[in-house]
Amino acid sequence: MKTAFIAMILKEKINMLYQSYYRLKVNAFASTKLHDAISKVPILRALISYEGNKIHEIMSGFVYSQILHLLITLDIFxxxxxxxxxxxxVSEYLQVANERSLLLLRGGCALNLICHKRNKYWLTRMGAQIVGIPGLMDMIQHNQILYRDLIDPVKLLLRGNETELSHFWPYVRKEASKKQISTKVSAEYSRLMQTSQRLVAEQTLQAYSFRAAKRILDIGGGTGAFLRAVKNKYPQIDATVFDLPNVIKVAKSNQYKIDGLANLTLKPGDFLVDDLPMNQDVICLVRVLYDHEDSTIEILLKRIYKALPKQGVLLITEPMSGGTKAMRSSDCYFSFYTLAMTTGKVRSFEEHKAILRKSGFSNITKHVVSAPFITQVITAKK
Ligand SMILES: C[S@@+](CC[C@H](N)C(=O)[O-])C[C@H]1O[C@@H](n2cnc3c(N)ncnc32)[C@H](O)[C@@H]1O
Structure with a gap:
């Protein structure tokens, strides 16, 4: 009792100290007088320039992404x-004056996507990866939709509004019945998901071993790209994709084009109402939960819990918030992307854990991945 009381007083004192330090710091760094004084001390001047440059980088981000967009759209890569x-x-290729192409090429050089050597322009390693990584250029290009949705970020954040992204991912729209989504629209988002799946699958398979699994179900599994990657590594696994009927239709039409799809079972259905295949050793949710609000995923997770056998595993792989240690990739990019989808939400491990516990799961584990900006992996057991 006494120690708890001392701890409480101590905590209060530390909080007060922090408040005083905070006021001092803000007043100091917001003051032009102090700024001028600091600029005269070499080490502090270096710190101020370093942070000034960082502020400039944040401000310029949207211009950088549009230069990247230009390099792709104009086929420069x-x-x-x-x-x-x-x-x-390059000017001849673009049919513009040298002055204009130089502007673009220098922008690309500054971003380290292009370099200028021996009087010519070349791809850098990063530039070459943009060309080489399957689906990356499509993914970058489709950000133009998000770009348009972010034109009025105040409106988007404070009031939420009609967005273009919610039409690109129409299953998030409440008014439209999922049955009314056209195959053309389903095919468009499924293609983007399919081509961008490689890195997500690579990270997930590095982080989690499916060795012990005989049957696996991928809910919201799109056209089966994740399960094909799983089956490449574990050919003996019996794998089922569950997705909306139109997406399964697209997957079936791909069946003859893509090797290995014939080995997957394709099951159409709505994961919120239709029966989920039972007795699976592992059920996967790959980039699914962050599309939806908490009330929706609670229904889905409870249904998955019910469908799993005892000791069955749920695997979640998607970008996650850094929580108290915010990350740019998830807490800036994916969080605002899912905000523009209107129903989505990027969750931290702790937030996932709370919802998983509420749905009955235990043994909730976060697995280490090497590129958390692509995806993060959690498993939970029934
Ligand atoms: C962001 S995509 C991810 C696709 C795939 N898992 C991947 O990572 O490439 C979300 C998927 O969930 C599916 N989906 C959304 N709502 C659904 C529902 N109510 N029932 C079944 N699938 C649904 C979509 O059709 C889409 O294929």
């Missing part, structure tokens, strides 16, 4: 892929 090109060659 592809043009430089084969060999280095001179300024004249």
């Amino acid at each position: 592809q043009f430089l892929k084969k060999e280095g090109r001179s300024l004249d060659e």
Whole structure:
């Protein structure tokens, strides 16, 4: 009792000290007088310039992403892929004056996507990866939709509004019955998901072993790209994809084009109302939960819990918030992306844990991944 009381007093004192330090820091760094004084001390001047540059980087981010967009849309990456090109060659290719292409090429150089050597422009390692990673250019291009939704970020954040992204992912829209989503629209988002799946699957398979699993079900599994990657590594697994009827239709039409799809069972249905396949050793949710609000995922998780056998595993893989240690990739990019979807939410491990516990799961474990900006992996047991 006494120690609890002392701890409480101590905590209060530390809080008060922090408040005083905070006021001092803000007043000092917000003051132009102090700023001028600091600029005269070499080490502090370096700190101020470093942080000034960081502020400038944050402000310029949207211009950087539009330069990237230009390099892809105008096919500059592809043009430089084969060999280095001179300024004249690029201008000829773009059919613009040298002055304009130089602007773009220098922007690309500043972003380290292109370099200028021997009087020619070449792809850097990063530039080459943009061309080489399957689906990356499509993914970058589709950000133009998000870009338009972010034109009025105040309106988006404070009031939420009609967004273009919610039409790109129409299953998030409440007024439309999922049955009314056209196959064309389903095919468009499914293609983007399919081509961008490689890195997510790679990270997930590095983080979690499916060795012990005989049957696995991928709910919201799209056209089966994740399960194909799983089956490449574990060919003996009996794998089922569950997704909306139109997506399964797209998956079936792919069946003859993609090797290995024939080995997957394709099951159409709505995960909120239709029966989920039972007796699976592992049920996967790959980039599914962050599309939806808490009330929706609670229904889904409870249904999954019911469908799993005792000791059955639920695996969640998707970008996650850093929580108290916020991360740019998830707490800036994916959080605002899912906000623009209107129903989505990027959750931290702790937030996932709370909802999983509420749905009955235990043994909730976070697995280590090497690229958390792509995905993070959690498993939970029934
Ligand atoms: C963001 S995509 C992820 C697809 C795939 N898991 C991947 O990572 O490539 C979400 C998937 O959930 C599916 N989905 C959304 N609502 C659904 C529902 N109510 N029932 C079944 N599937 C649904 C969508 O059709 C879509 O394929």
